[in-house]
Amino acid sequence: MSVRESIASARRIVVKIGSSAITTLEGGLELDRLNALVDACEARMRAGSDVVVVSSGAVGAGISPLGLKKRPQDLATKQAAASVGQLAMAQAWSTSFARHNRVVGQVLLTADDIARRAQHRNAQRTLDRLRSLRAVAVVNENDTVATTELRFGDNDRLAALVAHLVGADALVLLSDVDGLYDGDPRKGGATIIREVAGPDDLDGVVAGTGGALGTGGMASKLSAARLAADSGVPVLLAAAADADSALSTAAVGTVFAARPGRMSARKFWVRHAADTNGSLQLDDGAVAAVVGKRRSLLAAGITRIEGRFYGGDVVDIIDKDGAKVARGVVAFDSSELSAMLGRSSTDLPAELRRPVIHADDLVAHLR
Known part of the structure; x- marks a missing residue:
């Protein structure tokens, strides 16, 4: 089975939504975009898969209501924006999934929740129980309390950790980029890389950092994809605008092959989370x-x-x-x-x- 076929047929999948996919600097949350992503997730669930959503955008969703002109740089203002944005995000995800008679459970995590073994197991149990109750878990980093020492750094890495936490069969990273390129596609001359079978396929690849709304960028997506693939979870990196295809045939974007065999939960925790x-x-x-x-x-x-x-x-x-x-x-x-x-x-x-x-x-x- 090819990597794309394994992602297309995965029974348990984590879908990470980037900030730029559902928020804008001027208007905050873009409900039409969020609804389209929810519809794509719903179609995947109706096809028989369990879906866990990891959503960025809390800080971005709080920028406009607070009258800020750009993404804040200091921790206190970021946390203030997140406190406003998380409320709006939770309501938006809940309202959108309610159109399909789905209940949403919000799960806020900090790096400490993953790094400490007891909290790690508790988060795992919570996510598993939400799924067994047929509720859709929407996970986000708890920006309102996370400090610079306790942050995941970006929600791409959080998504990779959650994918292993819930025993996912695939991870899909959706943002404003349509795949991994061997250079900056905005400068022209860059070629998309359709499949990454191993580290050798990344020789010469230059990955940039985040944009105006997010903290990630291609560098964090590449790091998260390698982290997930190392733990035995195949990854698809695609544009949010291609969510329908990404969550059905997986025929778009860039795929990262998983290493043979899934790493044990304890060894994964030791290597990546603790x-x-x-x-x-x-x-x-x-x-x-x-x-x-x-x-x-x-x-x-x-x-x-x-x-x-x-x-x-x-x-x-x-x-x-x-x-x-x-x-x-x-x-x-x-x-x-x-x-x-x-x-x-x-x-x-x-x-x-x-x-x-x-x-x-x-x-x-x-x-």
């Missing part, structure tokens, strides 16, 4: 063992620790030059580990002879 609370520097032999051979990390291979962490925290693993090569869930507090550095297991008390990071809790850095 915050790190320190780092462990390894000698060359230990790097070769844990990265090349996927072995558990033992204290003998650790040359230095940085940061304060506790057993169960996620830490970065770095080589002798300081480059991040992996991350994993550490079994010991930093205070315990400092006395174990470089010591073989036979030199340690019996209760300390377990791996510092078990192979099952260790993932290589995504390059």
Whole structure:
């Protein structure tokens, strides 16, 4: 089965709607555009798929009502705009889906909700329960409370995380661009890339940052597509104006092939979602063992620790030059580990002879 066929036949799908697809700087929410996107989602659901919507646009929807002339740059004004816009967005999505007798549940997340394992599982249960009750989950970053330290950075990455969170079979990113190009299509001479089978297909591709209303841009979409594809979820990047085709035949835009096999939820959380609370520097032999051979990390291979962490925290693993090569869930507090550095297991008390990071809790850095 081709990548496009797998997306077209996916039973569970996450659809991310970009800010520019449903808002304008002058008029705020564009209800006609939103209704058209809802109609496309409804058609996909009637065809038998579960759909979760990840919607940008809260800040954009609040700009016009507050009399602002452009997207705010400071955090306080962004959060004020989001507080107005989120209310308008929730009402608009609810009213539009009500035309099809669908109930909408709003789910607001922060990076902390994904980074912390307990909140991660709770968000997963909420989304699963909404779907089982036949309600449409509309997810957005909780801009009104997120700080610069807790932000996802953009809703493209949030959509990729949600796709793994709900066990989606496909992710569709809809915005004002119709696919991935090998250059800036606005400057002419750029060629659209119809399929990305792997990292080699992205050699020479230049991706720009966000526009007037959004925080993403092609760079964030490309990063999100790689994140989702790495976790085993195929991705379609297309224009919101082509939503009907994107959500039916998937014959438009650019597709990103998924890596073979879906990464376990725990390893995905460790690699992409969890915050790190320190780092462990390894000698060359230990790097070769844990990265090349996927072995558990033992204290003998650790040359230095940085940061304060506790057993169960996620830490970065770095080589002798300081480059991040992996991350994993550490079994010991930093205070315990400092006395174990470089010591073989036979030199340690019996209760300390377990791996510092078990192979099952260790993932290589995504390059």
